[in-house]
Amino acid sequence: MTPVPAPPSSRAPYPAASAFDSDAPFARLPRLLRRLPDRELGMLPIIGALVLIWAVFGIINPAFLSAENLVNLTLQSAPTGVIALGVVLVLLAGQIDLSVGSVSGLAASVVAVTTVLWEWPIGLGIVLALSVGVVVGLTYGLLATRLGLPSFVLTLAGLMVLAGVQLRVLGSRGSINLPFESWLVDFAQQGFLSPAAAWSLVAAVIAVVAAVQLLERSRRARAELPRASLARVLLRVGGLAALLGGTVAYLGTARGIGYPVVLFLSLVAIVDVLLRRTRWGRSVRAVGGDRRSAMLAGVAVRRVTVSCFVACSTFAALGGVLAAGRLAAANQGTGGAETYLTAIAAAVIGGTSLFGGRGSAWSALTGVLVITSISSGLTLLNLDTASRYIVTGLVLVLALTADTLLRAPRSR
Amino acid sequence: MTRPQPHSQPEPRSGSRSGAAAPPPAAALPGAVLSLRGISKNFGGVRALSDVSLDVRPHEVLAVVGDNGAGKSTLAGVIAGAYRPDAGQLLLDGRPVVLGSPAVARSLGIAAVFQDLALCHNLDVVENLFLAHEPTRGGFLDEVAMERKAWELLGQLGTSVPSVRLPVRELSGGQRQVVAVARALLGSPRVVVLDEPTAALGIRQTAEVLNLVERLRERGHAVVLISHQAADLQAVADRFVVLRLGRVGGELDAASVGYEDLLAAMTGASRPGGRKPR
Numbered sequence: 198m199t200p201v202p203a204p205p206s207s208r209a210p211y212p213a214a215s216a217f218d219s220d221a222p223f224a225r226l227p228r229l230l231r232r233l234p235d236r237e238l239g240m241l242p243i244i245g246a247l248v249l250i251w252a253v254f255g256i257i258n259p260a261f262l263s264a265e266n267l268v269n270l271t272l273q274s275a276p277t278g279v280i281a282l283g284v285v286l287v288l289l290a291g292q293i294d295l296s297v298g299s300v301s302g303l304a305a306s307v308v309a310v311t312t313v314l315w316e317w318p319i320g321l322g323i324v325l326a327l328s329v330g331v332v333v334g335l336t337y338g339l340l341a342t343r344l345g346l347p348s349f350v351l352t353l354a355g356l357m358v359l360a361g362v363q364l365r366v367l368g369s370r371g372s373i374n375l376p377f378e379s380w381l382v383d384f385a386q387q388g389f390l391s392p393a394a395a396w397s398l399v400a401a402v403i404a405v406v407a408a409v410q411l412l413e414r415s416r417r418a419r420a421e422l423p424r425a426s427l428a429r430v431l432l433r434v435g436g437l438a439a440l441l442g443g444t445v446a447y448l449g450t451a452r453g454i455g456y457p458v459v460l461f462l463s464l465v466a467i468v469d470v471l472l473r474r475t476r477w478g479r480s481v482r483a484v485g486g487d488r489r490s491a492m493l494a495g496v497a498v499r500r501v502t503v504s505c506f507v508a509c510s511t512f513a514a515l516g517g518v519l520a521a522g523r524l525a526a527a528n529q530g531t532g533g534a535e536t537y538l539t540a541i542a543a544a545v546i547g548g549t550s551l552f553g554g555r556g557s558a559w560s561a562l563t564g565v566l567v568i569t570s571i572s573s574g575l576t577l578l579n580l581d582t583a584s585r586y587i588v589t590g591l592v593l594v595l596a597l598t599a600d601t602l603l604r605a606p607r608s609r
Numbered sequence: 610m611t612r613p614q615p616h617s618q619p620e621p622r623s624g625s626r627s628g629a630a631a632p633p634p635a636a637a638l639p640g641a642v643l644s645l646r647g648i649s650k651n652f653g654g655v656r657a658l659s660d661v662s663l664d665v666r667p668h669e670v671l672a673v674v675g676d677n678g679a680g681k682s683t684l685a686g687v688i689a690g691a692y693r694p695d696a697g698q699l700l701l702d703g704r705p706v707v708l709g710s711p712a713v714a715r716s717l718g719i720a721a722v723f724q725d726l727a728l729c730h731n732l733d734v735v736e737n738l739f740l741a742h743e744p745t746r747g748g749f750l751d752e753v754a755m756e757r758k759a760w761e762l763l764g765q766l767g768t769s770v771p772s773v774r775l776p777v778r779e780l781s782g783g784q785r786q787v788v789a790v791a792r793a794l795l796g797s798p799r800v801v802v803l804d805e806p807t808a809a810l811g812i813r814q815t816a817e818v819l820n821l822v823e824r825l826r827e828r829g830h831a832v833v834l835i836s837h838q839a840a841d842l843q844a845v846a847d848r849f850v851v852l853r854l855g856r857v858g859g860e861l862d863a864a865s866v867g868y869e870d871l872l873a874a875m876t877g878a879s880r881p882g883g884r885k886p887r
Contacts, residue, residue, distance in 0.1 A: 413753070420753050420756075421757075422753060422756050470749075474749040475748070475749060476741075476743050479732075479736060479740065479750065480740070482729075482732060482736075483729045483732055483736075485731075486731035486732060487729040487730065489727065490726075490727040490728055491741075492711070493689075493691060493721075493723060494711070494727065495712035495715060495741035496740060496741045554729070
């Protein structure tokens, strides 16, 4: 940090310092709520909804809350969650990608065909599948930014084209099984963190978060800026520790935390840091919030938009690879309509705005947990696919309503 | 008034810097930071600017006045790099420059505050101030440095922004104006263009902005102040350039010009007789 000399009247320009620390706790609560960044405020309703859903299903059928079922739930969530994470990025940049399902299906087919029919090493197949994602995203990005094509219809066209390509790649067989010995299947189905590994990971995460928070707090103190109270920091870190520790302890009574889940959570955390703490992330939100203003401020709008499309398609491809590993197969239905609908719905239900510029990486996690919980709970109740669609659709309407209402005061 | 839509602007033809049909551009006025020579800009069939020439000097407030539709905002866009002129030249310190984008203009020391302020309403004050110019520390955003600098800047501008972590959509019009001006001042530009800075403001905030303009001049910036509120400008302007229907309708010395002269020049009721016709 380059130390900035204090302005001559160093007391006057910091009114927030006192406003932040000295008020009575109750008087400042509404203001505190309002001042919470979108990220934290936006998470509250969805976490409440998740708790409600779990409570309801848990009461109706206690098996829902069993550790084994929750482990299954996390494993189911991971591939779709990775896809939803990419959708969050395009939505944040004010675009949309409807073709994530087709991209994931194509990627799954590419992995299956290269490893089973062409007998490539599976790592090479995965690299090729991910490159397909990169190329697709690059194509969308360039068409959308250079020619100004609207991404809604552009990616709808891509959805159809890629679904056709997927059928071609699979050929007349229509379905290809991956050998169970391949490490991808092993990773996706059998890979679980050992208790020691899980607990050290939790400890490491908490240590890093606590260190970052305390470091930031002391830097702000030295710079005479308003800072979060120590109690608040401790509360935040303690809450995180309780959440992570509780999850690991409870899931540990069954099979534990699967590798795909760890991969998904790490990706969410990385994207979250990129979005909040890097210039790229800030420009993504700026572009999504107000494209013209971002451009006038000097943001490389086109490059940022293209990067989001590329990230989205690549995450979609990765999600497809994980899904192929989980099913140990790729077929014509892999990445079908349900995949992209679920992924986009998850991003929006998680609190990422369809209107651009508002949302967070964590909405991929919460959104996909809500959707998977609903589907898992209804399955346990022996309800059919029809009711699953209907309930998920209604939840999506709720989320959309919240999104639109949140947006309304902004456009005054 | 046309808004800048730089994305739809075609790439400049190489001839735009010295069009064959255009008269040879005159040399820049000695001592001028920025000179415009024969600038023209069309939007479709509409000629927004036609053969506009003017000079901007350091330590000077150049007021560009004109009625609605006179081409003021287009002129601001051309100086700020949001529009590329169809003909004519921009000279910076006497050397021709092409301002391909606002970022290029900014890197050359020309900063603009646009009429609609061009702030991202979903970002907070600090995020807007430093957008696309964020200081980093080990690859990550240096929020502490940014926030500190933000308070410092806003303190200099004598502002009443309650918190620099408030999203811009929650600020009043005057506060947004201050944020936009503060952003323009980051990086100490040599030329500051203010497009209708007082149009959305109340009396007190207008006085604050005019104060601010004087402070910019004292600090050695060249200020281009664009407005149709001629009365406001008279308090701070050193020179007036009157735009009328896309052309320079007259250049007036602020010391000797009266409000009626300005109005007359803006509306074209009569040319400012004998003062300094161009």
